[in-house]
Structures are given as C-alpha cells and as structure tokens.
Amino acid sequence: MPALNKWPQWPEFSLADVPVQSEERMKGYKKAIVAEHGEQSLRNAWIKTCERLEKITQQLITEGSSIIPVLEYENLENLDDEEKQRMKELGCFVIRGVIPQEEVSSQYKSLKGYIDSNKESISAWPEANPAVYRIFWTPTQQAIRGHMRHLRVQKFLNEFWHDSSQVTSSDPLTYADALRIRPPGKEFYGLGPHIDAGSLCRWTDPFYRKVYENIFSGSPEDHDSYDLNLRKDANQAAFEGSAHSTVFRAFQGWTAMTAAKPREGSLLLYPYVSVAMAYLLLRPFFTPPAQGDIMDASRWVFSADDGWFPGTHEEDSQYVSRESHPHLRLEQCLVYIPDMRPGDTIWWHCDMIHAVETEHSGKDDASVVYIAATPTTPTNVHYIKSQLQNFLAGKPPGDFSGGTDESKLTGYLGEKGIPSADARQAMGYGLS
Numbered sequence: 001m002p003a004l005n006k007w008p009q010w011p012e013f014s015l016a017d018v019p020v021q022s023e024e025r026m027k028g029y030k031k032a033i034v035a036e037h038g039e040q041s042l043r044n045a046w047i048k049t050c051e052r053l054e055k056i057t058q059q060l061i062t063e064g065s066s067i068i069p070v071l072e073y074e075n076l077e078n079l080d081d082e083e084k085q086r087m088k089e090l091g092c093f094v095i096r097g098v099i100p101q102e103e104v105s106s107q108y109k110s111l112k113g114y115i116d117s118n119k120e121s122i123s124a125w126p127e128a129n130p131a132v133y134r135i136f137w138t139p140t141q142q143a144i145r146g147h148m149r150h151l152r153v154q155k156f157l158n159e160f161w162h163d164s165s166q167v168t169s170s171d172p173l174t175y176a177d178a179l180r181i182r183p184p185g186k187e188f189y190g191l192g193p194h195i196d197a198g199s200l201c202r203w204t205d206p207f208y209r210k211v212y213e214n215i216f217s218g219s220p221e222d223h224d225s226y227d228l229n230l231r232k233d234a235n236q237a238a239f240e241g242s243a244h245s246t247v248f249r250a251f252q253g254w255t256a257m258t259a260a261k262p263r264e265g266s267l268l269l270y271p272y273v274s275v276a277m278a279y280l281l282l283r284p285f286f287t288p289p290a291q292g293d294i295m296d297a298s299r300w301v302f303s304a305d306d307g308w309f310p311g312t313h314e315e316d317s318q319y320v321s322r323e324s325h326p327h328l329r330l331e332q333c334l335v336y337i338p339d340m341r342p343g344d345t346i347w348w349h350c351d352m353i354h355a356v357e358t359e360h361s362g363k364d365d366a367s368v369v370y371i372a373a374t375p376t377t378p379t380n381v382h383y384i385k386s387q388l389q390n391f392l393a394g395k396p397p398g399d400f401s402g403g404t405d406e407s408k409l410t411g412y413l414g415e416k417g418i419p420s421a422d423a424r425q426a427m428g429y430g431l432s
C-alpha cells in the first residue's frame, strides 16, 4: 500500500531544467567522472545498484513504516552489534523518550509564550502559512539541544561513524537550526523528496567525490556510508545556496515537541541509505530506453553527453522525482516515520532521501525542533567557533543569515540559557 493517499504536486525534473549558461560546465563535470572511472565501471555499478534496489523496494513496499527501528533512550547502552548494524544499513531510526514528556510539554508552553511575546520581530516560512520559525536561540531550543540526555544521544550517534585519521571525535557540537510549529489544516509543499548536505558538489568536489569512489568505480556494494575520514573533508557548500549546511551532520534529526502521527505534517523517509545514494549518483550517466520496459536497467543507455543531473540545482538541496528517478519507486517506497510523542526523536543519515508531508489533517499544531548529531571535525569546529560569536551577539548562525537580532527579544536568555558545562562545550566554548 502506498504511504501517501495521493502523490502531492511535488516538482518533476526533466532535461529542460539545465540552464543554458551552465550546460557546458555541467557536461564537463560528467566527463571528468567518466574519464576517471570509465564507462564500464559506471555501467557495472548501475546494473548492480538497480538489482539491489529491486529487492529493497519490494521490502519497503511490504514492510512500510515498520521497517524503521524504534528504540528507547533507556536501552541505548544495551544494543548489540547486530542491531546497530541494522540501524546503520537502514540509516534511520526513532529514539523515544530522549527528553521526558513533562519537561518537553513545559518547554513547548514556554516556546509558544516566547513566540507570542515577540510576534512582530520573528520571521517564519512560508509567508502565507508560517510553519518554520527562523529563530535559533530561544530558551527552549537551548534547553533541549544542550539537555544532558540529548547530548548523550548525539554522541552515541556520532560514534556510528569511524575515522582512521583520528583527527575527529564523537564529542557533539551544537549546530543551531530553526524550529517548526505547523498548524493543522494547512498544506505545505516546500520540502518534497530531497537530500541535504549539498547537491552538485557530490559529483564535483574532489573530496566529496572520493566518499563515493567505490560507487563510481563499479563496486557500490563496498561503499561505506560511515567513513568519516573521507567525509570530513567533503565541501558541502562548494556552491552558494542558503539550502546548504556548512557543517557535516552525522545524522539529521527532529525532536518532537508535540505528538504527531502520519498525515499530521509528519516526515517520510527512504531507508537503505547507501543504495538510494548509489542510484542517485549514477542516474545522470544513463538515459532511459526509447521503447520497452523503463524498469529494465540493462536497457538504459550510457550517455554522458548532456549536462543534466536530475533534480540537481547548484543553490538548492538535491531533489529526486518519480519521473527522473523511476527505479526508486518513490510513491511506494517513501515510508512514514512512526507516531511521535513529545520528547521522541527521529534520526536520518545525512545522505538520506526525506520529504515533509504536505498534509496536516490533525487537530493540533505539530511542532519539532531541528537538532542534528554533529561530531567534532576541523570543518565543524571552524563553523561552530563563528556560530558562537554570532550567538554572543544575538545574531543568527552563519548558515541562516538575515534573521532577527534575538538579543532584543523579550525573554531572551543568551548565555544564561546554556544548561550545563557539557552544553557549553558543545556550543564551542573552549575550542582552540
């Protein structure tokens, strides 16, 4: 059964999307990869990936949301290697009860009060039906991000990654992001199926491309989605665009401030992170057969002569669509996250396709605070140090420029809102 009642009017991508002024440059990016790895390697990878996708899509259609592991905060220490391996392979999971419910409910009340008191000064997106609030330093965000239990989860998730260079650590850094309060009954189309952490740079930045070398060289089965030694140097912000985060997030996450079920402004995910990523990366090198079964990958023609990277726009996140990425069978394979309760968290790998559902047919606001697991890497340290300076000045973080001077808001706590010494450390105090 498809996850969504009706496929929303999310954009479809076509060859016509390539801007004339950048066509030659885009062709050059493709040619460079073909020159490095060769047609045969790309073809081998394409066939293997589509075969693997066939199995995965069957599984996603059969299992739906129940495929997403659901864990309790209190049990994190007791997970065995097999369970962790499964979490890594899927790349997404719920961790329940990270913040105790009463605490979240009282924090949510305080957040609503804070927003009410400062209505005139706070901007939210989209303008017509505000849902995403561009504020970063509310007392509530500070308390939740820096909560002892939340920091513990962040560290636990950073440890899913490994780094043979030893220049990184799993100590969590606080990447300040916005928050969402989505009213019921309003549709929201802004976030169709996409992947964050840059878009075109996955093919063009030499360090980012290295992360995916096994895929391009014909062995997608050897791709390791958790190699921080490679990933730490990838430049996610190689192209300008407000959609790109500068920092590397081991996992993106939502912390639920209210309860929310599927069809209530919830999130959809595409599990099995490495396979979907391999497909996305290889897709620009092949064109569908003019006749016959489009799902037969062996009939697709190798072609690196155009400048089309489907769903890829320099300034935006990486998007996918039903027509441009047919083997993903998005309509059937995007799965809802399970019901969320206040204080629960959902986590997804930084390479994972995700979408925010357009519908919210619940009765109450659906609210989440965006909090990621962000390890200590040289790039992240650099950003967090500048973020700290912005925080001290009440300004928005560097990735979210152009917002409010929050230090002027009623109820603003600034440094007094940092809940503990560990939270201070994560905010970047003491970084050299």
Ligand SMILES: [Fe+2]
Residues within 6 Å of the ligand: 194, 195, 196, 354
């Ligand atoms: Fe996203």
